[in-house]
Amino acid sequence: MLKNKYDVVVVGGGPAGSMAAWEAAKGGVSVCMLEKDRDIGYPVRCGEAVGESGLRQFVEIEDSWIAEKITSVKLVSPNLTSVDIDFAAETGYILNRRIFDYDLSRYAANAGAEVYTKAYVKNVLTNNGQTNGVVLDYLGEEKQIQAKIVIGADGLTSRVGRWAGLRTLVRMKDMESAVQYSVSNVDIEPNKMIMYIGMNHAPGGYIWVFPKGKKFANIGIGISGKYSKHKSAQKYLDEFMDREYPDAAILTTMCGGVPCAKPMEKPVANGIMLVGDAAHQINPMTGGGIVAGMKGGWIAGQVAAEAIQNDDYSEKGLLEYPKRMRKDFGKNHERFYKIKEATEKLTSEELDSIAEKVLSIPHDKRTLTSVFKAAVFKKPTLIIDVLKVFAGV
Numbered sequence: 001m002l003k004n005k006y007d008v009v010v011v012g013g014g015p016a017g018s019m020a021a022w023e024a025a026k027g028g029v030s031v032c033m034l035e036k037d038r039d040i041g042y043p044v045r046c047g048e049a050v051g052e053s054g055l056r057q058f059v060e061i062e063d064s065w066i067a068e069k070i071t072s073v074k075l076v077s078p079n080l081t082s083v084d085i086d087f088a089a090e091t092g093y094i095l096n097r098r099i100f101d102y103d104l105s106r107y108a109a110n111a112g113a114e115v116y117t118k119a120y121v122k123n124v125l126t127n128n129g130q131t132n133g134v135v136l137d138y139l140g141e142e143k144q145i146q147a148k149i150v151i152g153a154d155g156l157t158s159r160v161g162r163w164a165g166l167r168t169l170v171r172m173k174d175m176e177s178a179v180q181y182s183v184s185n186v187d188i189e190p191n192k193m194i195m196y197i198g199m200n201h202a203p204g205g206y207i208w209v210f211p212k213g214k215k216f217a218n219i220g221i222g223i224s225g226k227y228s229k230h231k232s233a234q235k236y237l238d239e240f241m242d243r244e245y246p247d248a249a250i251l252t253t254m255c256g257g258v259p260c261a262k263p264m265e266k267p268v269a270n271g272i273m274l275v276g277d278a279a280h281q282i283n284p285m286t287g288g289g290i291v292a293g294m295k296g297g298w299i300a301g302q303v304a305a306e307a308i309q310n311d312d313y314s315e316k317g318l319l320e321y322p323k324r325m326r327k328d329f330g331k332n333h334e335r336f337y338k339i340k341e342a343t344e345k346l347t348s349e350e351l352d353s354i355a356e357k358v359l360s361i362p363h364d365k366r367t368l369t370s371v372f373k374a375a376v377f378k379k380p381t382l383i384i385d386v387l388k389v390f391a392g393v
Helices: 015-026 052-056 097-110 159-163 233-244 290-309 320-343 348-359 368-375 381-391
Strands: 005-011 031-035 049-051 066-070 072-076 082-086 092-095 114-117 119-127 130-138 141-152 175-184 192-197 206-211 216-224 249-259 272-274
Touching (some): 005 015, 005 290, 031 097, 049 052, 141 159, 159 272, 175 233, 272 290
Antiparallel strands (some): 049 092, 130 141, 175 216, 192 206
């Protein structure tokens, strides 16, 4: 039964929200998680790609989560030069997000968090500049819930963050317009993701082909917002599909914005924290945000439990969250942002040249690090950032 008071209210039931609720509940405080849709994990709003080592930081991986294991990548340059790279140490997965997200919410519930769906939060409660709860519609009835801390895991636009006075806007140049089709009747290699780069394919972004089983894949595109006014992301994707997969059957379509910016420096205020997409915790190079969002939620949940034990829900008391976040992955995301800024300026001719250069490396010695080093050859100072990223420093 939904109560009118909790220590922590988490708004949003994605991976970031479930991790926050899970960790806060493990910390011994009362938690409820509110999801506006009828099911956790639906609709799916991403490409579903994730690294194995990232997931294993938090959970034992279930077979039911995995649609496809990824062991290599094919990078395709503007002139269609293909570079195949086997993963040396890392293994990737294309997830079944509906099952994965649902299970994370179960873990939170098993730790003591209460989970409610069809719970549409429409405002926050405040008192003297302190966020202290939410207003929601739940099963057709308006309710108010008091909370010592509200954690906003409500996605890119984060209405919760805006209502609480946090600056959540993303600059147009850091926003990608994305469209993805889930398709069947496509002939693709198993265990290999494909990425097309270059202005002719996806200006300021890339096209991805992620296998999800026999003759099934997620195929999508992200392009920089500064280019989308000239030609839409869907137009680029449709042209690609007509050329590469003319017989594909499109089963589902999703579209939206992806913030490829640095993480928010201060995703906190009095009584509130933002996690996941709401806090721009997305890899600026790839647009992937599952693991970073989980880590943000994991840290925020711990900090929330500690803040309640210390009876300090002020902005100052919650600043421990962005401090830990930056040390854990924020600095690396800032490095990725610098690399993204440099590589976006490369011409098609330069990208083709890089592809040829990487092709000259023996197949068994090619690594993603060598690709990034080649990509920033005109800015040698960035090579240090590349090495730090891949060394995990």
